[in-house]
Amino acid sequence: MESVFDDLAAASEMESDPASRRDLTLVRRIAIGAWVVLIALHFVFYGVAWDRTRLIILLCLGLAAASIGRRKFITIIKDWAPFALVLILYDWTRDIARIVGMPTHWNLAIDFDAWLFGGRTPTALLQEQLKQASPPWWEVIVSVVYMSYFIVPYAVAAWLWLKDRAAWRRYAACFVATTFLALVGYTLVPGAPPWAAARCTAVEVQDYPRDPICMYSPQAAEPGGLLGPLEPAHPDAEPYVERISARGWNYLNIHMASQLVTLGQGKSNLVAAIPSLHAGLTMLLALFMWPRVKALGKTLYMGYALAMAFALVYSAEHYIFDIVLGWALAAAVIAAYRFIDWKWLIPRQKRREEAAAAGAAAGPATPPADSSDDEDPDAEKVTTHARGPFHSALRVRAAFAGGGSRLPVGGEAGVLRRRVAHRRTGNEEEP
Incomplete structure (x- = not known):
């Protein structure tokens, strides 16, 4: 029975009547328009869908609208349900780091960055020279770039699914691999981010604690904490490193957005800094799309990865050490995927194509009974x-x-x- 429905669906897709094809196009456009209205209403009443599950559901609704007359709806469920379930599983297993209870590294990344940049961390140098008492206009860009991590990789996945499902499968596999390998890093090597180090002193973290009380205070007992005091170039700027990734929203008077970001950050794993998944996934996106886009696309994707790195360091979310490890993880995953592609997947596809070509060249043994000379x-x-x-x-x-x-x-x-x-x-x- 299923094959009959497949055949009927195939027959309907091959409808030769131009009016019928226009009808499907019209229905598809109306559905896409309705989806856009839904997204707008969702933004007005609930804000941006930072939650991963809700975002994937909204994207799948958009894919369903764009697939009318082009692709069967069941394909969306077949492809996206496993992808979403694996990422939900990742969210559930993040607490495994707390269960394992490895000691948290407070000085590892500081020592690396200080060695690389002449005795001081880039976060301290950037905030000392650029930070102002109130967020300037360009901090809006910093906040947007930082928060885009929760949307852009999934939006690109949806675009790939519409254009090339084979590429989408590879991207999804790389995405999941990078995410879970980063989880291994968080579990085995917990690391405190710059904003936390600026709130704590060496005495308070000498036992490598995971969540000391000092992390939740606005500033350290000693000026600057582990990162040391700042000499701000701008008057009235605070003389210590601050967590300012959400501060740009205040410039736009969108205080609710800033509060939601801060609330979400508080619920996350606060010492999941090694490696930086923000940096890793944006670099993965750039490397994956590099051979698939032209010069402008290469510039945009790589520029996005570099902009994310700047936003992370300036806003005290990550050290250079974390970012380099995130980039290395992305490069390793891409290298592994290309090796698997070259070693197994491409040869298998070639064998299938050769078999199909051989079958097409051979043809049937006898012509169909109803064929005629003038056919x-x-x-x-x-x-x-x-x-x-x-x-x-x-x-x-x-x-x-x-x-x-x-x-x-x-x-x-x-x-x-x-x-x-x-x-x-x-x-x-x-x-």
Whole structure:
């Protein structure tokens, strides 16, 4: 019964009536417009969907709208449900770091950054020179870049799914691998971020605590804490490192957004700094898209990764040490994916294509019984080669046409041949 429904769906997708195709296009555009309205209403009443599960649900609704007349809805569930479930599992297992209870490193990243930059951390240097008493206009960009991490990687995944499902599968695998490998780092090597180090003294963290009381105070008992005091270049700026990743929203008087970000940060793993997943996933995005986009795209994706690194360091969310490890993790995952692609996936796809080409060249042993001398060669090629899941679809199409067994030729025949070739190679996408 399922094959019958598949054949009927295939036949409907091959509708030759231009009016019917325009109807599907119109329905798709109306659905996309309704989705845009839904997103706008969600933003007005609930704000930006920072929650991963809610964001994926909203994206899948958009994909369903964009798939009308192009792709079966069940494909969205088949592809995105496992992806979402794995990421939800990651959210559930983040507390494993607390259960394992490894000692938290407070000086490891500080020592590396200080060695690399002449005795002081880049966070202290940047806030000393750039930070002002009130957020300037450009801190809006810092806050937007920092928060875009919770949306952009998923939005690009949705775009890839619409354009190239094979690329989407590879991206999803790389995304999940990077996320879980970072979790291993958080668990085995917990690390305090710069803003926490600026609130605590060496005595308070000498036993490598995970969440000492000093982390929750506005400033350290000693000026600057582990990072030392600042000499601000701007008057009235605080003389110590602060966590200012959400401060840009205050410039726009969107205080609710700043409060929501701060609330979400408080519920997260506060010592999950090594490696930086913000830096790792944005660099993964840049490296994955690098061979798939032109010069402008390369510049934008790599610029985004670098902008994220600046935002993380300036706002005291991460050290350079964390960012370098995040970038190294992304590069390692991309290298592993390309090796697997080269070693197994590409050769397997080539074998499938060669087998499909050989089968198409061989053709059937005998011609169909209802063929005639005046039958168009292109039509005969379609009817004799369209076996398997699309064979019934062609007969349904002919029945709907009401004209015997002869099928249209020309452009539509070419479409049918391409659909059959794609189905034989195992590709479920529309050609």
